[in-house]
Amino acid sequence: GENVEQHPSTLSVQEGDSAVIKCTYSDSASNYFPWYKQELGKRPQLIIDIRSNVGEKKDQRIAVTLNKTAKHFSLHITETQPEDSAVYFCAAKEPHNNNDMRFGAGTRLTVKP
C-alpha cells in the first residue's frame, strides 16, 4: 500500500517569508495529491490539490508542485501571514483502491508576526 512521508514536522517562519512543506509517496500509481489545513480543534480543510497529469498548480499565495519521477510533491506558501499558522497534511490516493487516501503525519507551521 501507499506510504506517505512528510517533512518537516514543525516549521517556523517570519511573517512575509515563504514556507515549503515536502511529501514523498511510495506507490507510483497514486494519481491524486490533496493538501489539507487543520487549525487547532477544527476539521481538516482542503486548500489545494493536484492530479498526476499536472506538474504545478497555483491558487493565490499557495502552490503545489509534483515530481512524478521522484515521487514527491511540495506545498509552497508565499507571503505568509499569522493566519496561515496551522497543521498542514499532505495525502496521496491510489486510483485502484478507492478508499485508500494515505495522509502524512503533518507539519505544524507557525508564522511569527
Next chain:
Amino acid sequence: DTGVSQNPRHKITKRGQNVTFRCDPISEHNRLYWYRQTLGQGPEFLTYFQNEAQLEKSRLLSDRFSAERPKGSFSTLEIQRTEQGDSAMYLCASSRTDTVGTQYFGPGTRLLVL
C-alpha cells in the same frame, strides 16, 4: 451549513462503556469515510462506504468497532467496550463518486475514555 456534520462533537466515557457517533455527509456525496486522528498524527483510515455498502475496513478496525450506513445517507460508528487507547478524534469525510473523489471532512468527534 451544507458541509459534513458530526455529532456529538465531544464525548467523555468510562472504560468499558459503548459509544456511538453519527456522521451526516454532504447530501450529493455517496461515499463516506471514517478516520481516526490522534494528537500529532494525520488521519488514519478506518472504513469506507459507497452508498449503504461497507466496502473496506482497515486492519485498525478491531471487532469492537462497527459502522453502518443503513440508507446510504448518514452513518454511525459504534465502539463497544471502550478502552483508553480509543481516545482520539474520529473524523468523517464524504466524497462524490468520480475519478478524483475529493474528500471533505466533518468537524470530528473527540472521544476521551477515562
